[in-house]
Amino acid sequence: MKNQLTKSIAVSLLALSVWNCKTSDPDPIPYDLGVYILNSGNFSSNNGTISFLTRSSKTVATNIFQAANPSLGLSGGIQGYTEINGKGLILVDNSSTGQDKVEIVEVGTFKSRATLKTPDIENPRQVIQVGLNKAYISCWDVSGDYSAGTFYKDPGYIAVVDLNTSTVIKKIPAVKGVEKMVVSGTEAFVGSTTYSGDKTLLVIDLNTDTEKQRIAFGSTPEPIALDANGKLWLQAGNDLVQIDPVTRLVAKRLTFAAMPGSVIISTDKRSFYYTLSGKTYNLSIDATTTSGNQVIARSFSALGIDPQTRQIYGSQNPLLYTQAGYVLRYESTGTLIDSVKAEIAPTGFYFR
Amino acid sequence: MSLSVSLLHGRISYAQSDTLVTRQAHAGQVVSLSLVTVRAIAPERFLAGQKLQRIDSATLLQFRFGSLTDLLAFNTPLAFKNYGPGQLATVSFRGTSANHTAVLWNGININQPNLGQTDFSTLPVAGFDRMAVQYGSSASVVGSDAVGGSVLLGSSPVWQPGINVTFGQQLASFRNNNTQMGIRYASALGQNWKLAGKTFAYRNKLNNEYPYTERRNYFVEQSTNAQRGFVQDLYFLHKSGKQVSVNAWLTDNDLILAPQDVIARERTRTQSARLLATYESNQATVRLGWIRDVIDYGKGDFTQPSHTATDRFIGRVEREFTLLPAKINSHLNLRVGGEWSHYRTRTDGYGGQLIQEDRGDLYALLRFQTTRWLISANLRQAFVTHFNPPITPSVGAEYQVINHGRLTLTAKGSVSRSYRVPTLNERYWIDLGNPNLLPESGLNVEAGLAATIVFSDHLSLNAEATAYRNRVDNWTYWNPTDNYHVENLQLVVARGGELATTLTYARNGWRAGLRIGYALTRSSQERAYDTYAQDVVGKQLPYVPEHTGTLNTYVQHGRMRLTVQTQANSRRYITFDNSQFFKGNVLTNIILESTLKVGPITGRLQGQVNNVFDALAFSVKRNALPGRNGALNLIINFPTNTQ
Numbered sequence: 003m004k005n006q007l008t009k010s011i012a013v014s015l016l017a018l019s020v021w022n023c024k025t026s027d028p029d030p031i032p033y034d035l036g037v038y039i040l041n042s043g044n045f046s047s048n049n050g051t052i053s054f055l056t057r058s059s060k061t062v063a064t065n066i067f068q069a070a071n072p073s074l075g076l077s078g079g080i081q082g083y084t085e086i087n088g089k090g091l092i093l094v095d096n097s098s099t100g101q102d103k104v105e106i107v108e109v110g111t112f113k114s115r116a117t118l119k120t121p122d123i124e125n126p127r128q129v130i131q132v133g134l135n136k137a138y139i140s141c142w143d144v145s146g147d148y149s150a151g152t153f154y155k156d157p158g159y160i161a162v163v164d165l166n167t168s169t170v171i172k173k174i175p176a177v178k179g180v181e182k183m184v185v186s187g188t189e190a191f192v193g194s195t196t197y198s199g200d201k202t203l204l205v206i207d208l209n210t211d212t213e214k215q216r217i218a219f220g221s222t223p224e225p226i227a228l229d230a231n232g233k234l235w236l237q238a239g240n241d242l243v244q245i246d247p248v249t250r251l252v253a254k255r256l257t258f259a260a261m262p263g264s265v266i267i268s269t270d271k272r273s274f275y276y277t278l279s280g281k282t283y284n285l286s287i288d289a290t291t292t293s294g295n296q297v298i299a300r301s302f303s304a305l306g307i308d309p310q311t312r313q314i315y316g317s318q319n320p321l322l323y324t325q326a327g328y329v330l331r332y333e334s335t336g337t338l339i340d341s342v343k344a345e346i347a348p349t350g351f352y353f354r
Numbered sequence: 355m356s357l358s359v360s361l362l363h364g365r366i367s368y369a370q371s372d373t374l375v376t377r378q379a380h381a382g383q384v385v386s387l388s389l390v391t392v393r394a395i396a397p398e399r400f401l402a403g404q405k406l407q408r409i410d411s412a413t414l415l416q417f418r419f420g421s422l423t424d425l426l427a428f429n430t431p432l433a434f435k436n437y438g439p440g441q442l443a444t445v446s447f448r449g450t451s452a453n454h455t456a457v458l459w460n461g462i463n464i465n466q467p468n469l470g471q472t473d474f475s476t477l478p479v480a481g482f483d484r485m486a487v488q489y490g491s492s493a494s495v496v497g498s499d500a501v502g503g504s505v506l507l508g509s510s511p512v513w514q515p516g517i518n519v520t521f522g523q524q525l526a527s528f529r530n531n532n533t534q535m536g537i538r539y540a541s542a543l544g545q546n547w548k549l550a551g552k553t554f555a556y557r558n559k560l561n562n563e564y565p566y567t568e569r570r571n572y573f574v575e576q577s578t579n580a581q582r583g584f585v586q587d588l589y590f591l592h593k594s595g596k597q598v599s600v601n602a603w604l605t606d607n608d609l610i611l612a613p614q615d616v617i618a619r620e621r622t623r624t625q626s627a628r629l630l631a632t633y634e635s636n637q638a639t640v641r642l643g644w645i646r647d648v649i650d651y652g653k654g655d656f657t658q659p660s661h662t663a664t665d666r667f668i669g670r671v672e673r674e675f676t677l678l679p680a681k682i683n684s685h686l687n688l689r690v691g692g693e694w695s696h697y698r699t700r701t702d703g704y705g706g707q708l709i710q711e712d713r714g715d716l717y718a719l720l721r722f723q724t725t726r727w728l729i730s731a732n733l734r735q736a737f738v739t740h741f742n743p744p745i746t747p748s749v750g751a752e753y754q755v756i757n758h759g760r761l762t763l764t765a766k767g768s769v770s771r772s773y774r775v776p777t778l779n780e781r782y783w784i785d786l787g788n789p790n791l792l793p794e795s796g797l798n799v800e801a802g803l804a805a806t807i808v809f810s811d812h813l814s815l816n817a818e819a820t821a822y823r824n825r826v827d828n829w830t831y832w833n834p835t836d837n838y839h840v841e842n843l844q845l846v847v848a849r850g851g852e853l854a855t856t857l858t859y860a861r862n863g864w865r866a867g868l869r870i871g872y873a874l875t876r877s878s879q880e881r882a883y884d885t886y887a888q889d890v891v892g893k894q895l896p897y898v899p900e901h902t903g904t905l906n907t908y909v910q911h912g913r914m915r916l917t918v919q920t921q922a923n924s925r926r927y928i929t930f931d932n933s934q935f936f937k938g939n940v941l942t943n944i945i946l947e948s949t950l951k952v953g954p955i956t957g958r959l960q961g962q963v964n965n966v967f968d969a970l971a972f973s974v975k976r977n978a979l980p981g982r983n984g985a986l987n988l989i990i991n992f993p994t995n996t997q
Contacts (some may be wrong), residue, residue: 048974048975075976098575098977100573100615144615155617
């Protein structure tokens with residue numbers, strides 16, 4: 003009897019352990035440390051995706067939003083991504099009006115938490131954090147006819163998102179073709195896409211979510227970042243311009259022979275990386291001329307700098323929209339590490 | 355099914371183009387081989403050894419309020435790249451591109467010449483009387499574009515004297531509706547002449563007011579489409595057999611995307627006028643045609659649309675010779691012909707100036723038929739302004755291996771070259787077009803077996819199996835690594851096969867039929883032409899499902915008929931490297947219909963449920979296509995016999 007009991011307990015334990023093996027929890031944070039590659043997809047196919055690449059891996063996990071949310075799809079080009087207080091915001095730009103959206107996901111797992119849709123979101127361009135639980139999303143609004151000059155609605159707007167409720171609480175009228183935004187203190191400096199022709203640098207008060215000032219500019223300003231000295235940099239056509247965000251005065255203007263591409267600031271915020279005429283360069287924020295150091299003897303469609311490793315990420319140029327593109331990784335010195343196949347048209351990086 | 359086919363074709367003198375197989379299908383049916391039937395050449399008459407699928411009248415009736423896209427999708431293995439209901443739909447026939455299917459209306463290629471393709475959503479089934487699908491390359495007979503296959507549409511006179519007024523109305527889900535009105539007439543004109551004619555107009559309004567904005571988390575797209583068309587056919591037949599005919603088909607398609615937004619809305623207006631005059635004697639045919647295609651695309655207020663207008667003037671002369679003295683069991687015919695067309699286009703994308711192009715064709719088609727053999731050999735040389743198409747031959751044969759009363763088995767085979775004249779866009783588009791393009795060059799080889807088995811007086815079976823290989827070199831490509839200039843870059847090889855089976859049962863007032871089609875299509879690009887081509891070489895082409903199947907079945911008793919239509923396809927890749935795809939899906943429609951008769955007035959009432967199982971399918975733009983929906987169709991005929 004006792005023997006039988008022991009046997010049955012043993013069998014039960016064995017069964018339980020086998021059962022346990024089979025139902026072991028999936029990785030609770032499958033997309034934790036690494037880089038998110040934002041793939042725009044093919045225009046009008048609305049097949050943009052986000053791929054996940056760990057720093058040690060040579061292959062990406064594809065379409066991680068779909069993998070985490072099998073019943074949902076992104077259905078658009080991926081226009082931007084940022085994380086705010088445990089939530090990730092994915093900007094999805096569909097080729098049809100009324101179908102753009104912002105997916106709000108739990109960071110690391112990419113489980114969908116909420117979706118912002120039309121009419122709150124139309125042609126989202128960039129998302130930034132402006133408070134503990136507050137985001138600004140620049141939106142072009144509905145696009146008209148490019149050849150008739152009505153493509154960019156005047157003005158576009160900034161959607162103010164409260165992440166406690168996952169709702170758009172306000173739309174701030176901005177500038178035509180509103181796009182890049184950089185925060186300095188309690189202000190956001192807002193520019194627009196160079197194709198819009200708008201020449202206004204807009205200043206928004208983050209405390210009141212209202213317009214504070216409009217600064218007329220010689221050409222279309224595209225804010226880039228604050229440097230190590232707290233100075234605001236922006237691109238205006240062929241120029242990189244340094245501005246004192248307090249006095250609003252131009253401190254320095256560097257004029258290039260052609261328009262620099264993919265301008266990003268380095269991890270220490272003491273230099274810029276950019277592409278120009280088929281090469282990739284680095285230029286100090288203290289430079290007084292435009293003669294940067296060539297880092298890589300080719301250019302990229304998009305650049306990214308990993309803040310942990312300082313490695314340079316570049317996406318294949320030119321992009322092909324009907325097959326997966328490649329991301330090339332370089333040491334900060336410009337030595338090629340490897341080349342990783344991403345998804346359709348990789349055009350942005352988010353490091354975590 | 356064979357009975358209804360015979361009835362249809364016997365009546366409208368379409369029987370002249372029979373291959374051995376279809377001739378067999380007519381066994382037991384007296385087909386009147388009047389003088390008329392020897393002429394009115396359908397191209398398939400010279401395409402021995404190739405697969406031809408006629409669409410029967412019952413199917414045409416069931417799709418009478420629908421688009422050609424739906425009819426083909428549910429009855430053939432043709433795959434469509436569909437942008438949404440009432441929106442652009444382009445075809446892939448046997449794994450080729452939208453530029454590789456010739457669409458013929460009364461023997462004239464009506465592909466839109468700027469794009470070199472047909473938007474099948476703009477061609478409603480109501481616009482023509484008969485239809486067949488020609489599989490495989492037939493460029494030697496049809497001309498440019500017939501690389502993957504051809505879709506043959508045509509008008510047919512009805513010579514029975516009298517006047518028949520017809521009215522049709524569809525009320526469908528999403529506040530969509532379709533109205534059709536027409537009149538057919540035939541009478542003697544004096545001692546020597548007979549007249550048959552048709553005047554027909556239709557109007558189709560797709561409001562697409564879906565009761566939902568999303569299906570299973572995918573947006574449906576807001577769009578409207580207003581479609582109008584007018585058909586005029588006149589046939590004058592002399593008792594000597596000479597015939598003069600005039601055919602006209604006007605179509606107007608007004609598609610608006612995002613109609614709710616006055617800034618972002620987009621309008622594509624596609625208008626075509628097609629006019630054709632034909633003189634036919636017993637040996638000769640002379641045709642004159644004019645086709646005008648206009649496309650206007652506008653956004654926002656629609657006042658300054660981008661404009662494309664192209665005119666084509668067509669002249670064609672053909673003469674047929676009987677080379678052997680007429681014997682009962684052996685015929686040798688030679689048909690020689692010449693065609694000239696003049697193109698005039700004003701297109702904003704070409705700079706807006708008038709661009710003209712001339713194209714000519716000379717061809718000789720040879721056909722030899724005995725009791726068991728059907729052999730054809732054809733040769734065509736096309737001439738195009740500043741362009742040099744290759745000489746294009748084809749040979750084909752069919753042999754009746756078995757011909758017992760209840761069983762016939764036919765073996766077929768053919769080899770054909772094909773070519774494609776570049777589209778006007780490919781030649782003239784500012785900066786991107788390439789006036790120095792080479793002709794695409796194709797070689798199609800196919801073989802097949804066709805069998806007819808009559809099990810009993812009540813049950814019969816038709817079955818056909820075909821295998822093919824179609825290799826197209828110098829396939830043009832708008833090359834993204836070269837700023838989208840069009841170049842002769844690719845080599846595409848398509849291979850596959852089709853199986854088709856029709857089982858027909860009729861007894862004691864009951865009729866039933868089952869038609870099953872399956873196609874395997876492997877089509878891939880085989881040339882490495884840039885650094886990244888390694889990822890696409892050998893991969894299945896986008897939007898070409900490897901497996902497609904159709905299943906159509908019906909049961910009829912008395913006046914009632916129940917039909918179930920099913921279409922299935924395997925996954926469709928959406929990228930050239932096959933990294934992304936839409937899952938395979940199955941769509942099923944059910945149609946219940948009844949014929950009506952009140953005094954002399956006859957009619958037909960159809961109730962249909964589309965997408966019965968509410969399956970989720972996607973447009974090319976990744977929008978959900980509509981879920982389950984329905985329609986009520988009424989067709990009323992008022993005959994007035996003047997006999």
